Amino acid sequence: MMRRLQLLMWTLAVPGMLLGARQLANAQLGSAGEAQATERDHQLMMDQLGIRQLRPGPSGDESAPDHANYDESKANPWPNWPDPLVLNDGRPVTSARMWRHLRRPQIVEDFEREVYGRVPANAPRVAWSVTASETERIGRVPVTASRVIGHVDNSADPAISVDIPMMLVKPAMHRGPMPVLIMFVLGPPAFPAPVPPSPDVVARMNAAMKDALVRQDPSLAEFFRTHPAWQPIATPPFFPPPRRPDDPIQQLVSDGWAVAMIDPNSVQPDNGAGLTRGVIGLTNRGAPRKPDDWGALRAWAWGASRAYDYLATDPDLDAKHIGIEGVSRYGKAALVTLAFDQRFYMGLIGSSGEGGAAPFRRNLGERVENLTGSGEYHWMAGNFLRYGASEARGGAKTAADLPVDSSELIALCAPRLTFISYGSPAKGDALWVDQQGSYMAAVAAGRVFRLLGAKDLGVGDDYQHAQMPPIDSGLLGGELAWRQHDQGHTDVPNVQYFIAWADRWMGRSPPGH
Numbered sequence: 001m002m003r004r005l006q007l008l009m010w011t012l013a014v015p016g017m018l019l020g021a022r023q024l025a026n027a028q029l030g031s032a033g034e035a036q037a038t039e040r041d042h043q044l045m046m047d048q049l050g051i052r053q054l055r056p057g058p059s060g061d062e063s064a065p066d067h068a069n070y071d072e073s074k075a076n077p078w079p080n081w082p083d084p085l086v087l088n089d090g091r092p093v094t095s096a097r098m099w100r101h102l103r104r105p106q107i108v109e110d111f112e113r114e115v116y117g118r119v120p121a122n123a124p125r126v127a128w129s130v131t132a133s134e135t136e137r138i139g140r141v142p143v144t145a146s147r148v149i150g151h152v153d154n155s156a157d158p159a160i161s162v163d164i165p166m167m168l169v170k171p172a173m174h175r176g177p178m179p180v181l182i183m184f185v186l187g188p189p190a191f192p193a194p195v196p197p198s199p200d201v202v203a204r205m206n207a208a209m210k211d212a213l214v215r216q217d218p219s220l221a222e223f224f225r226t227h228p229a230w231q232p233i234a235t236p237p238f239f240p241p242p243r244r245p246d247d248p249i250q251q252l253v254s255d256g257w258a259v260a261m262i263d264p265n266s267v268q269p270d271n272g273a274g275l276t277r278g279v280i281g282l283t284n285r286g287a288p289r290k291p292d293d294w295g296a297l298r299a300w301a302w303g304a305s306r307a308y309d310y311l312a313t314d315p316d317l318d319a320k321h322i323g324i325e326g327v328s329r330y331g332k333a334a335l336v337t338l339a340f341d342q343r344f345y346m347g348l349i350g351s352s353g354e355g356g357a358a359p360f361r362r363n364l365g366e367r368v369e370n371l372t373g374s375g376e377y378h379w380m381a382g383n384f385l386r387y388g389a390s391e392a393r394g395g396a397k398t399a400a401d402l403p404v405d406s407s408e409l410i411a412l413c414a415p416r417l418t419f420i421s422y423g424s425p426a427k428g429d430a431l432w433v434d435q436q437g438s439y440m441a442a443v444a445a446g447r448v449f450r451l452l453g454a455k456d457l458g459v460g461d462d463y464q465h466a467q468m469p470p471i472d473s474g475l476l477g478g479e480l481a482w483r484q485h486d487q488g489h490t491d492v493p494n495v496q497y498f499i500a501w502a503d504r505w506m507g508r509s510p511p512g513h
Ligand code: GCU
Pocket: 020, 021, 022, 024, 025, 327, 328, 329, 330, 351, 352, 353, 354, 366, 370
C-alpha cells in the first residue's frame, strides 16, 4: 500500500514552479493533528522568548476588513533602511576588502541570529548515490536522466530519517562542462520523459498480467476469453504529448544546461509540527528549536548546498556555474541559498515576496506579522517572532527594529548573478508579494554590487523614489537583474531571459548558435 502510494506520488510530481499558491498551501496544511502540533510548537517558541502577544498579520483577502494595505502612499512607514555599506560601529565601507572581511560577516550574523537561523555545527553529512538512470528525449533533445538520492546521515537520531531525492537531467550531446540549474520543485522530482515500453513489450506485459490475474482468480479466465480485445495496459502513444514550448527543463537542456530538481519538503517539512523532524529535527534529536536555530528556509537552502556538493564532483558539470531557482516560498529559499552559499554562481529568484526580496519595512501586501504567525513562522528563526510581538519580555518590536532588511539579503548575493523575477498582479502574481518594494530593495542593493566591481540595475541609488520599469521591460544589463513578466505567480515566462542573460555572463555560446 505504502509503495503504491509512493509510486502515485512520483507520478503526480510536477515542478513547484508550475504550481499555484493554493496547491502549495494545501500541501502545507497537513492533518488536524499536525495543525495542533504546529500551534503547540509556535506557543513553545513564544514562551522561550517571553512573547505574550503577537500582532496578527493582515489578511490576503482584499474583501476582508483586516486586509493588507495596497495603497502605495501608505507603504513606507519606515522609509530609511539599514545601510549595507556602514559597519556596525558607524564606519563607512569603502572597499571590496572591507565588505568581504568586515561588513558581509556582520550582515550574515544578523540574518542568522534574527531572521533565518543558524546551520548547526553538527549538520549531518549527505551521501549521494545514483539509484536509476535512463536516456530520454525532451522535445528533440536526448538527455540522461538520473535519480540520485542524498541519504542524510541520521546516526545521531536513527528514528528520524531524511533522504533527498534529486532528478539530474543532462543533455546527452553536450560539449564541455555544462552549467547547472538546481530547481526547487514540489513533490519528489519525477523522470521528465520516461521511456514507454514498445508495443511488443506491452503485449508481453499484458499476457503476463492476464496469466497472473487468472492464477489469482480463475473466474477471470471467462472474461478474458470472451473479451480478448481488452488489455490491462494500454499501448502508449508512439509520440509523447508535446511539452509546452516554454517548458523550463526543455529550454535549459536545449541550450546545453543540466538541470537538477530537488523537493525542499524532503529536506524539511513545510510546517511547524515538522520542526522536530526533517534535518532540523535530526540535528536537535527530535527536540524543539532554540531561538536562533535554523528555520525551514535555511534548511531548504542547506539541502541545495548539499546538492551542490554532489554536482560539483560530476565531471560533466561545470562546478563554477551552478545556479539555484525557486518560486514563492521556494523563491525565498533560492534567495537565501544564493545569499549564504557563495559557491553558487547565479540565482533565478521567482516571486519571493516577504522573507525573500520584499522589504520587511514596507507596508504593502504581506508583512512581518504574517511570517511570525503559526502558518509561516517555521520558515524563520524563532528569534524572528520578536519582531511581530506586541507584548513581550524586552518590549514590543516591529520590522523597524530588525538590524537588517531584504536589500541586504540581495547584497549578500553580490557580485554573483542575481535575477529578481516577478509576474503581473493582473494575472495572479498578487500585490501581496510587493513587486514594487522588491524593486526598491534591488535598487538599494546596487551599491554593494558596484563596490565589488559588478553592474547593478543601472538606475541610481535612490531606492526611496525608485519606480519599477513597466511590465515586460527588464533591466538585464548587469549581474543584478530585474524583470517583471506579464503572467502570474510563476517564473516560467522569465526563464528564456534568465538563460540568455546568464549565458552572456558565462561567455557561452549555446549549441547551434
Ligand atoms: C503565501 C505566503 C507567501 C508565500 C506563498 C507561497 O501566500 O504568504 O509568503 O510566498 O504563500 O509560497 O505560495
